[in-house]
Amino acid sequence: MNAAADRRAAWHESFTLPLVFLTVTLLGGLRIDADGGLRFLVPPLMALVLAVMLVAAIYRAGAFVPAALVHDTRSRLENAGGLVVVATMWTAATQVVNTLTPEAGLLAFAVNVAWLVLFTNTLAVRPDRARLLASLLVVFGAAFVVKYVLLGAIYAPEGGATRRVALALLEGVSLGTLAYAPPGPATGYVAFVAVLLFLGGVAALPRVPSRTAGTIVVASAVTGAIVEVSGPSEGTDPYDRR
Amino acid sequence: MTDVLETVGRFARSTVLLRMLGLVSAGVYAACIVWVHAVQPRTVAEVRGGVAATVGAYTIDRPAFDDGLRAFRADQFPEARRAFGRADPAGRDPMTQYYVAYSYLREGWGRFYEDDALYQQGAAALQRAVAASPGGVVTVDDPDLTLKSSDALAEAFARGQRREPADFNPLRVLGRRP
Numbered sequence: 001m002n003a004a005a006d007r008r009a010a011w012h013e014s015f016t017l018p019l020v021f022l023t024v025t026l027l028g029g030l031r032i033d034a035d036g037g038l039r040f041l042v043p044p045l046m047a048l049v050l051a052v053m054l055v056a057a058i059y060r061a062g063a064f065v066p067a068a069l070v071h072d073t074r075s076r077l078e079n080a081g082g083l084v085v086v087a088t089m090w091t092a093a094t095q096v097v098n099t100l101t102p103e104a105g106l107l108a109f110a111v112n113v114a115w116l117v118l119f120t121n122t123l124a125v126r127p128d129r130a131r132l133l134a135s136l137l138v139v140f141g142a143a144f145v146v147k148y149v150l151l152g153a154i155y156a157p158e159g160g161a162t163r164r165v166a167l168a169l170l171e172g173v174s175l176g177t178l179a180y181a182p183p184g185p186a187t188g189y190v191a192f193v194a195v196l197l198f199l200g201g202v203a204a205l206p207r208v209p210s211r212t213a214g215t216i217v218v219a220s221a222v223t224g225a226i227v228e229v230s231g232p233s234e235g236t237d238p239y240d241r242r
Numbered sequence: 243m244t245d246v247l248e249t250v251g252r253f254a255r256s257t258v259l260l261r262m263l264g265l266v267s268a269g270v271y272a273a274c275i276v277w278v279h280a281v282q283p284r285t286v287a288e289v290r291g292g293v294a295a296t297v298g299a300y301t302i303d304r305p306a307f308d309d310g311l312r313a314f315r316a317d318q319f320p321e322a323r324r325a326f327g328r329a330d331p332a333g334r335d336p337m338t339q340y341y342v343a344y345s346y347l348r349e350g351w352g353r354f355y356e357d358d359a360l361y362q363q364g365a366a367a368l369q370r371a372v373a374a375s376p377g378g379v380v381t382v383d384d385p386d387l388t389l390k391s392s393d394a395l396a397e398a399f400a401r402g403q404r405r406e407p408a409d410f411n412p413l414r415v416l417g418r419r420p
Binding site for chain 1: 282
């Protein structure tokens, strides 16, 4: 790997990935009410657990290769940077789950159970990287639509066309005492950006570790297994997305 | 000299510096995130004010504070609080928040009863004042004020919200406004 690729890798690991994941961490906990008031939510314990499962699923799919970030052959500084990426990815995953889950009540319980089933299913299926990203896009998109579009409209105090349509579709179904406090409209936009940033960050994770002493460590994208291949490494770029 | 410059130039171009800067920036960003979750600022102005106060750069709008003080002394308490709000939008200045709390005390004080709702808002403002004060106590040397420290003011709020036999003492009507 040449000096330019080294610098690009260092920039990517030291700035791009941590800052993207930290931004997701910040935005995922932000709630903006209708009056513009801010609230920063600490994720519930269940979100921490679900985030571990999500990171595990990303690892099993080969989208996240720990050896590409933390490895014996890397320097201490490189490993510290790699650990920061891993830690920030986990906090970002926590807040993504947090922002897509209703905050309390029966709906929060139901959505948490749904997350648990979906992530367990993803772990069992072991999709490849591309399929995992597509799957996460669909799952997060669906959760976003449910929380911020459907529930937001149904429980909006002032009502609206979406509420009338949703209630017409659910004809005969009573919401009864199913309590839900919809977040302000601005929160939906913030959550949208946070989810897209998270998926972008996961897609941008390095998959092949850096060259060290003429040896390249190659990670299988499907199984997550690590194979060491000796040989010339000049010109090898771990961020080559081919 | 040339060797030193060359060494510095090499270091600046190396990935070591880049990675160190990355670690520092991630650490600062993470600290900011922890801070907003701990402090829970309610508005963007509070976020700005909090950050400025952290680095010691927060200042109040002095003319607005003077406006507030004039209204306070003229017993125009809602107007005074509006001006104090302009002067200290982040609620980070102990003195301004003390006057805000005091304005609630005077507005809520009555010869026959105290207004609990106003006293509660006053206690909240006093908490902000104490939290923003480095020593945890606010002392204001203003001859117009009867209660000159946050401890005395806090006790006045607590006493005002308590129900006790002394509340029914008819001599209360002769009491002096704080």
